[in-house]
Structures are given as C-alpha cells and as structure tokens.
Amino acid sequence: MRPSTRPATNADDLRAIYQALNEEAIQSGAPDTSESASRVEAVAGLSGRSSAGRPASNLPGSPNTSGLAERVGEALRDNAAASASGTPVDTSPTDFADILAAAQEEMGVKPLVESSEPLLETLSQQIKDDIPSLIYSEHRYDPLGNSSVTLNGKVLKVRQRAGAFTVIEILPDSVVLRWRETQFRVRARNSWVNM
Secondary structure (H helix, E strand, O other): OOOOOOOOOOHHHHHHHHHHHHHHHHHOOOOOHHHHHHHHHHHHHHOOEOOOOOEHHHOOOOOOOHHHHHHHHHHHHHHHHHHHOOOOOOOOOOOHHHHHHHHHHHHOOOOOOOOOOOEHHHOOHHHHHHOOOEOEEEEEOOOOOOOEEEEOOEEEOOOOEEOOEEEEEEEOOEEEEEEOOEEEEEEOOOOEOOO
C-alpha cells in the first residue's frame, strides 16, 4: 500500500507539459477534440491523482478536479467547432499552468513550500520498497523553532529519531526525514505503509 497523498507536480514540469500540448495543437491546426480533451484530462489528473493511480477526487476529503478538465475540454471543442465553420480561431498559446493555479486556488489547494528535498512519493521504486512504514499522526509547526511531529507514536523535534528515521527539518506543511543515507520529504500527517 502506498501513501494517500497526491504526487507533487513541479510547476515547471506542468508548464513543459502544457507547452508541448500547445505546440502540438498549433502544429496540427484544428485539434481532434476527443484526443485533445483526453490528453488535457490526463494532464489535469496529474495534480489530482493518488500515488496508487486512483483519481484523488475518489479519495475522502480530496478536491474534485474534473471541473477543470471539463472546462478545458469545452474550450477545445469550441475552438474545433469554430475552425470547422471557417470562423477564425485564436491560436495563441494558452497558459494551462495559470489555469491550473487558478483552479487549485479556487479549490483551496496550496502548493508546498519550497524545499530542495524530494517528496517520498517521487523517490525510485527500489528505494521506496525498502523504506519501513511510517505513521505520521501529528504536525505542529512553530516559526519560532518549537516545532514537533509525531512519527510512529513518538513526539519528535529536529535531530531526534524514531526508529530508522531522523527528523532533519520541520516545515509548515511537511517534514524532511533521513532514512539511512536518503533524505526525503513527507507531507504533513501523511503516513507511508510498506507491505
């Protein structure tokens, strides 16, 4: 079983994906709406999927991102219909990253604070297979330095250990841990169960 978090998608990665979609749509003239819509839904799903591949909207307490895909799909169908009727179509690139950011803001989804450490779910499968289970039940962030987290039933501060894990840094929305020689980040109150 994997953690129930949505994978973090770097804004630069999203921009690159959206740029590629824009270039493809411009090069092909009038996009095939069914193909384009399915690609947009797949890309929109990047920010709304659990690490197990299920849509996050099916997870309890997860925001529904299907509205974003529907709105983008409608825009693609409108453009294709206008192109087929001979009506000029605006072929300027659409900044899907801005659309996604606006939709996430509307749904109350906030991006994680900056950190150079990778998220646990972005580590290689080989490393994840070796990381022991981690129950992350409490997260108390204090900007004055009195932060603590509860891992595997133990309240910890920076530089303290719970089994094989050492707390390296406590951020407002996550914790940076070291396991053996690997440092990674885990979203606040998201457990990792390795079976």
